[in-house]
Amino acid sequence: MSPEPARSGVSDMMAQPKDLLEAFELFNQASAELSAAYAALQDQVARLNDELAEANLRLRQQLQEKEQLSQRLNLLLNLLPGAVLVLDAADRVQDLNPEARRIFGSQPVPGDDWAELAARRLETLEQGEWLLRPVSPGGLDKRLNISYNRLPDDNGQILLVQDVTESQALRDARQRQQRLSAMGEMLANLAHQLRTPLSAALLYASQLQSPALDASGRERFTGKTVARLRQLETLINDMLRFVKGPSETAGNCMLDQLLAELDALFQPLFAAGGLHLLLENSAGDAQLKGGRELLVSVIGNLLQNALQFSPPAGYVWLAARRVGAAVEITVRDQGPGIAPSKQARLFEPFYTTRAEGTGLGLAVLREVIEELGGMVWVNSREGAGAAFGVRIPLAAGPALQSGEGGQEHD
Known part of the structure; x- marks a missing residue:
């Protein structure tokens, strides 16, 4: 029997424990790696749970803030006065x-x-x-x-x-109170305003009864009496128009017709006083808001004032030009000018710088023009004449805002 097979079996038996040891080592190594991976996975899960909890907390806080904001907005909407x-x-x-x-x-x-x-x-x-x-x-x-x-x-x-129903009612009441107050002042001033021309007219009329008065004297006193009576008529007409307010502003008129009528009315008056009235229209045939008769009356007040204050042989210019959706009409004279302290009061009722003025012409002018949606202004320096202007909207134009215009004139 040969000995080689026996040696080979012993060698195999000696190799088996070694393989087992290596297998155990590999198993232990894999187990350690699995344990480390599981521990890392546990750490990651714990970290993710913490992050998720933090995110949920932030989300809940945001939802609470949005809910509070929504409640606050609803409260504000419910409590708003509008x-x-x-x-x-x-x-x-x-x-x-x-x-x-x-x-x-x-x-x-x-x-x-x-x-x-x-x-x-x-x-x-x-x-x-x-x-x-x-x-x-x-x-x-x-x-x-x-x-x-x-x-x-x-x-x-x-x-x-x-x-704004109540606030509008308060504004209306305040305007009525202001008008009543102005009417009270008007009545007090009216007695004084009427007394002077009436007394003069009565005095001149009494002179007409004198049998010693000749024809030339009678004609002179008749003219003075008529002049005082016309002054009374002007005062009463201005007073009535002021009391009634701008209730006759309906209608439209053509600018060229308005200027032609003003020219026809005032050229003879200026010529009789040795003055020159020059008209210039660069606005064409524009159609204005407001009836022609009313506009002739109120703009005629400006020409009448210029006539009264112009120096001998002086010039007065009446110019019309387009300004946006309006026409600006300016009356400029070479008179003595107006002190700044007086300019602020020129459009007040019964304020006048003329001995025979009624103090209502410019007040009526402003009320009428503002009712039409326009504006009035004055520009003057002492010793350098005066310029009065009105801006009247075109017949289909929008209303103007107060405060425009006057500053751009010299």
Whole structure:
């Protein structure tokens, strides 16, 4: 029996524990790696849980802040003194606050067509203001101020509505009080204004009864009496127009016809006084707001004043020019000018710088022109003449804002 097979079996038996040891080492190594990976995975899961908890906390805080902001905005909308309506892109009401429900009543409600409601219940008064008709008969009209603001991306608009009924009533009452106060001053001044020409007329008329008066004297006193009576007539007409207010401003007139009538009326008066009246029209045949007779009367006051204050052989210029949607008519003279302290009072009722003035001509002028939507101004320096101007809107033009114009004149 050969010994080699026995040695080979012993060698195999000795190799098996070594393989087992290597296998155990590999298993231990893999187990250690798995344990390390599991520990790392646990750390990552714990970290992700912490991050998720922190993100959830931030999200809850943001939701709470948004909820508080939403509540605050709702509270503000509910407490706003003005009405707020939210319209969608089709101009249908999406939402409205309690003040809007108070102002408009049972209509509108969400889903209503705003354009249809506005056409049915709103009447335009002036820029930005409307008259709201009541839903039911017997209700009271309301005066509203409405402003619009478009939402981003043309997704609708927000309407802010203010009920100005009471404030308008207060303004009207204040204007009535001011007019009554002015009328009180007017009555006090009127007695003085009437007394002087009336006394003079009575004196001149009494002279006419004298049998010793010759024909030339009679003619002289007759002329003086008529002049004083005409002064009385002018005073009374100005007073009546001032008391009634600018209620006769309806109608339109052509500028060239207005200037032609002023020229025909005043050229003889200026010529009789040795003065020169020059007319210039660079506005063409524009059509103005206001009746011709009324405008002739009030602009005639400016020419009459220029006639009274012009020096001998002096010149007076009446010029008309287009200024935007209006025509500016300026009367400029070479008189003594007006002190700055007096210019501020020129348009006050019964304030006059002429001994025979009524003090109502310029007050009526301002009231009439402002009622037409225009404006008046004066520009003067002592010793350098005076320029009075009016801006009258064109027949289809918009109203002018107060304060424009006068500063741009020399």
